[in-house]
Amino acid sequence: MGVVRLRDARLAYGPRVLWDGLDLDVAPGEFLAVLGPNGSGKTSLLRVLLGLQPLSSGTVEIHGEPARRGSTRVGYIPQQRSVDATLSVRGRDLVTLGLEGHRWGFRSRRASRARVDEILAEVGAQSYAHMPIGLLSGGEQQRLRVAQALVAGPEVLLCDEPLLSLDLAQQRVVSGLIAEQAKLRGAGVLFVTHEINPILPFVDRVLYLVDGRFRIGTPDEVMTSETLSELYRTPIEVLRVRDRIVVVGAEQDGATVHHHVEAKG
Numbered sequence: 001m002g003v004v005r006l007r008d009a010r011l012a013y014g015p016r017v018l019w020d021g022l023d024l025d026v027a028p029g030e031f032l033a034v035l036g037p038n039g040s041g042k043t044s045l046l047r048v049l050l051g052l053q054p055l056s057s058g059t060v061e062i063h064g065e066p067a068r069r070g071s072t073r074v075g076y077i078p079q080q081r082s083v084d085a086t087l088s089v090r091g092r093d094l095v096t097l098g099l100e101g102h103r104w105g106f107r108s109r110r111a112s113r114a115r116v117d118e119i120l121a122e123v124g125a126q127s128y129a130h131m132p133i134g135l136l137s138g139g140e141q142q143r144l145r146v147a148q149a150l151v152a153g154p155e156v157l158l159c160d161e162p163l164l165s166l167d168l169a170q171q172r173v174v175s176g177l178i179a180e181q182a183k184l185r186g187a188g189v190l191f192v193t194h195e196i197n198p199i200l201p202f203v204d205r206v207l208y209l210v211d212g213r214f215r216i217g218t219p220d221e222v223m224t225s226e227t228l229s230e231l232y233r234t235p236i237e238v239l240r241v242r243d244r245i246v247v248v249g250a251e252q253d254g255a256t257v258h259h260h261v262e263a264k265g
């Protein structure tokens with residue numbers, strides 16, 4: 001059974017249709033990249049799966065049940081640009097929050113502590129888990145958010161641009177960690193990003209949204225000049241440079257969409 005199942009899903013805000021006729025199944029352990037320009041409805045899709053945003057029509061199920069708020073089945077890494085340096089919450093407490101309202105919360109404090117220790121070790125964050133998160137590097141903070149999202153053992157992991165503000169090396173580390181943890185647990189991942197290259201080794205399929213249109217397929221199927229030119233309705237060139245994908249010519253509202261181009265790393 002798929003961990004995520006959307007059927008004939010439509011989301012519109014007034015006259016503006018973000019997507020329509022969306023059928024999507026995400027299998028356990030599958031890694032789905034969600035791509036598209038600003039405002040194409042990527043975050044809105046995650047909000048639908050979190051039960052925060054009702055569909056305009058169609059159905060959405062998480063592991064066979066309608067999506068609902070606070071589901072124990074869904075882990076979430078929200079979009080986060082930077083953390084206030086004065087934030088005094090400790091890393092460990094942040095991770096413990098991920099157990100709140102979940103079945104783990106009903107167990108003993110000792111069991112919760114043991115579970116938090118276990119996940120901190122798995123993401124390699126034990127050595128700084130006692131520190132205020134405002135003092136940690138971006139990569140360290142993201143490891144803790146990955147731990148928070150995974151601590152309760154979700155079947156679906158939703159990630160909203162979790163690599164923002166990380167350098168290239170940390171982007172690889174954090175995306176590798178997410179992919180590895182998801183595969184290990186058989187959790188399906190929906191990974192919203194503007195930059196496919198850091199996650200390309202892990203991506204099984206891509207959902208590419210543009211202005212109400214979308215395409216779903218493997219990176220080789222979707223990330224082609226032909227498919228993106230159709231989606232953007234303008235000539236787009238997709239180049240393979242060694243193991244990278246470079247998209248040239250996507251213009252949206254006059255602003256060049258250059259987000260697939262990455263500095264050398």
Ligand SMILES: Nc1ncnc2c1ncn2[C@@H]1O[C@H](COP(=O)(O)OP(=O)(O)OP(=O)(O)O)[C@@H](O)[C@H]1O
Binds near residue numbers: 037038041044045
């Ligand atoms: N509750 C709402 N009511 C009306 N419009 C909304 C609502 N939520 C989002 N929108 C609009 O829907 C569009 C899609 O937003 P969304 O955040 O899903 O896009 P996105 O693809 O995640 O964009 P970005 O890459 O900029 O984060 C935006 O234009 C946004 O202003």
